[in-house]
């Protein structure tokens with residue numbers, strides 16, 4: 001190889017290296033890790049909002065605690081390396097159809113709706129719902145139920161099937177958490193505490209992570 005030939009090959013090498021770096025940056029920007037597989041996208045759906053308060057019991061408005069838990073879970077999931085979208089990030093009204101459209105249009109990997117329960121007044125503790133005939137939804141719901149119950153240590157009311165709009169109309173595995181009962185004096189006192197909501201958020205994030213790791 002003569003001198004000019006070697007220069008040419010060094011030039012090609014530099015161009016190739018620059019292209020590889022750019023491809024890496026671009027790939028990361030659109031959510032693909034070094035393995036080339038898309039990083040999972042978690043859609044968090046804080047129930048209610050705006051004029052739709054949800055349950056309001058014992059001085060707690062459901063829409064407010066749902067949003068706070070979801071925002072905490074978002075931070076935790078992002079720290080784990082997941083991409084996260086939210087159906088609302090503040091106290092605004094979003095229809096159920098809009099919530100599903102946000103998840104479906106973004107191509108979310110999983111959909112996790114965060115609610116808290118009310119009534120019957122003698123009930124307390126945690127339930128997670130999934131759609132009928134959705135084995136993946138059931139597994140997602142199960143991991144979230146385990147994650148939350150293990151951390152907040154309130155009564156485990158189990159994982160159940162339920163015909164709910166957001167579960168039926170989201171195109172990906174979906175689960176709906178009913179964290180605690182605002183009508184229960186102990187549940188209501190606990191969820192008014194930021195530390196307790198943080199634990200619930202940790203349960204949601206761990207549950208989503210465990211499901212995504214199990215696929």
Ligand SMILES: [Zn+2]
Pocket residue numbers: 047048054055062115116
């Ligand atoms: Zn609700």
